[in-house]
Amino acid sequence: MELKVSISGVRGIYGADLTLKEAVRFAGLFANLVKTRRCALARDTRPSGGIIAGAVSAALMDAGIDVYNLGVAPTPAAFREARKYGAGIIITASHNPLEWNGIKFIVEGRGLFEKELQQMLASAPATGKAPGTEHPATSGYVDEVAALAGAGASKVGIDAGGGAACGYAERLFKKLGMQFASINGVPCVSSRGPDPTADGLADLCSLVTSNKLDLGFALDLDADRLVVVDEKGNKLTPDATLLLCVAHAAELGMKNFVISIDTSVAVDKYVAERGGRVSHSKVGEANVVDKMLETSAEAGGEGSSAGFIMPKFNMCRDGLLAAATIATLDKKTMAGCLSFASQFSQIRTKIAADSSLHAAVIEKLPDALKAESSQLILGDGVKAVIDEDSWVLVRPSNTEHAIRVSVESRTEKAQSLHKKMSEKVQRVYEAAR
Template sequence: MDQMKKTISGIRGIFGDDFNLKDTLQFCNNFSSLIESKKCVLGKDTRPSGIMIKEVASAALMKNGINTYNLETVPTPVVFRESRKYGAGLVITSSHNPIEWNGIKFIINGRGINEEELPRIIENQESLKSKIGVEEQISSSYLEDAKELIGKIESNPKIVIDIGGGAAKDFAPILLRQLGCTVSVINENLSNCTRGPDPTSDSLSDLINATSKKEIGFAFDLDGDRLVVVRNGKKQTPDVTLGLGVAKALELGYKQFVLSIDTSISVEKFIKEKGGRVQRSKVGEANVIDLMLKTDAQAGGEGSSGGFILPEFNYCREGILTSGLISSMLGNSKFNEILNFMESYIQQREKIEVDSMFHDKVIEKVSNKFSKEYSEMITQDGIKGIIDEDSWVLIRKSNTEDIIRVSAESNNVDKCNRIMKNTLELVKQCYDEIR
C-alpha cells in the first residue's frame, strides 16, 4: 500500500518503498517552476538516505537552471532562515517520523508552500529550458542571528540537551554555550541514540535522569524544529514549550498572537492576562503561519507539536531558537510561576481508526450530538465543543490517514479523562451506526 503523504507540510514516505529517487526527481523538477529567484538552499537531517536524496534533488533543480546552495546537515529552521535570502529552500527530512522514512519539505520566500502551490509540485510540469545551474557550498549565519535576538544570558543555567541523533547537534549546544549556558549533551549521534525520533511521544527517560541536578532539559526531533522541555524530573507537554515561548514574547513586548485551535487554553489565558490578543487558526504549522501573515501577528504557534513561531526570525517551528529564549528566562523569579500555570492544565490527544470514506459522515453525526450537549461549538477545523471556560474537546479528520483525531483539555485530570473517554466512545458509536 502506498503510504506516501503529499501535503503542504511536505512529501514523505518510507524510502525505497513508497518514496524513492524517481519521486525526488519528479517533485524537484516541478518545484523548479515555482522558484522565481532561480536560487534554492538545500539542507538535510541525519537520516542515512538523506545524502542520495539531496544529490538527486540538487541535480533536478540544476537541470532546470536553478543555482543550488548546499548547507549539508542542518536543522530545518536553518534552511528556512537562509531561504529568506535566496528565495527558495528544500529540506530533505521526514521530521519526527521513523528513521526508515524520508521526504522533502518545500520553501518559498522563507515560508512553507501553500494549498495553491502544492498541486504544481505533485502534478507533472514541463522542464524549464535554461542553462544548467551551478552548486555552491555555503554556511549559515543562523547562530549569529539567534544570539543577536536573544542576548547574553547572565545566570549561567546548567542545561542538558537530548539531540536525539538529529541535525540540532551542531547548532543547539553551540548556541546555548555562546549565550552563556553550561551545556551537556546526550544522544548526540543517530547510530547509538537510545530513543525514538519524536520527542513528543517518547518517554525521554534518559533526559529525565540526566537533568536531576540541572535546571532544565531540551529534547529535539531529527530535523530540529520540535522541542520538548524537561523540568524538575518531569517531561512537559508540547503545549508548555509553546507557552514558555509565548511568555518570552510577551516579555519582549509582543501583543498579537496566533494559536492553533488545539493549543492549550492556558496559553490563551496567559496572553490575555498580560494584555495580548489571540486569534485561532486551523491545526497545522502552515495554517498558523498563513494566519500570522494575514494578520501581522508577532508570535504564536501550535501546541500539539511544541512549535513556537516568531515570524520576524522564521516562518516555521523554531525548536533551537526557542531553547535559547526559554534559557534566557531561567533566571527570572517568575519562571516557575509561569510553568506551574501552564502545567495546571491537562491535555490528551488520541486517535481512532475510521475509514476515510466515512470521515465526513462521522463528523456530521458527532456534531449533531455535540450541539445538544455543549453550549458553544466551533467548526473552524473539525468540531470543537466548549464545555466550560477551562475545558474543551476537538474532533478532526486526518487528510492522509484512516483516522479521526480527538483532543481534550481541562484543568482537572479526572474531568479530562472523562471527556476523552466519552468522546472516543461517541465517535466509535457513530462510526458503527453508519458503516
C-alpha cells in the same frame, strides 16, 4: 504504503514509495515555483538523506536553478537561509522512523500554502533551461538566534538525538554563555528514537538530575520539534512548553499572537491577562503561519507539538529558538507559567476509522455535540467549546485511517470528559458504517 503529499511536504519510506525517481520528479515540479532561480538545500541525518539530496540537487540544476547546499542542517536554519535565496528544500521526515524520508519545500521564507501545492502538482517538471550550479553554503543561524534570545544563566542538558541539531545546539548555548552538558551529539548516533515526544528520554532525564541542571532539551532529527525536561527530570507537556515561549515573547512586549485551535486555553488566558490578543488558526504549521501573516502576529504556534513560531525571525516551528527562549526566561516567570498550565490537562488520542467515512462522521458530529456545547467551531473538523476551561476537537487524520480526538479541561475533569466524548465519536462512526 503510499507517498504522503501535503503542504507539509512529501514523505514516504525510502526505496519503497519514496524513490529517487519520485525525488527527482518532485524537485522538478517545485522548480516551477522558484522564481529567483536560486534554492537553499539541507538535510537531516537519516541514512538516505545524502543520496536523496544529491538527486534533488541534480534535478534543480537541470531545471536551471543554482543550489546552495548547507549539507546537514536543522530545518529552522534552512528556513532562515532560504530567505536569502528565495526558496529552499529540506530532505527530512522530521520525527518519523529512520526508514522514512521526505522533501519539505520553502518559498518566500515559509512552507507551501495549499494553492501553491496544487499549482505545483498540476504542473510538469521544469526543463529546458541553462543548467544551474551547486555552491557550498554556510549558515549564520546560531549567531542570529543567540542575538535574538540574549544571554542567560541557566545550566542545560542537550539531546540532539543524533540529528541535524548536533553541533548547532552546542554552539548556540555556548554563544548564550550557558553551562551545558550534551548527549546524543554525534550525527547518526543516538540512544533513543527520532521522535522525542514518543520517547521516555531516560538518558536526558538522568543527565539533568545527576548534574543538577535547570532544564533539558531534546530535539527531533530536523530540530523543528522540542521536548523540555524540568530540573526534576519530568517531561513538560507540549502546551506548557509553548506557554513558556509565549510568556517570554510577552515579556519582550509582544501583544499579538496566533495559536492553533488545539492549543491549551492556558495560552489564551495568559495572554489576555497581560493585555494581549490571541487569534486561532486551523491545525498545522502552514495554517498557523498563514493566520500570522493575515493578522500581523508577532509570535505563537501549535500547542500539540510545542511548535513555537516567531514569524519575523522564522516562519516555521523552531526547536532551537524555542530552547533558547525558554532557557533565558526568568525563573520566577517560568515557575508561574508551569503552575498556571498545570491547572489544565490535554488528552490527544485517535479512533480507528476508515478514511472513506471521515466526511460523514464530521458532518454528523455537530448534532451529537451541540446539546452540551456553548459554541461549535467548524472548518477544521468540529471543535465543541463546553465552557471557558473545556473543549473537544474532532478532526479526520490526513495520514491515517483514524479520527483524532483532542480534549482539554481542568485536570480533575479531563479524563471523564475525554471518555464521554470519545464514546460519542465512536457511536457516530458506528452509525455511519
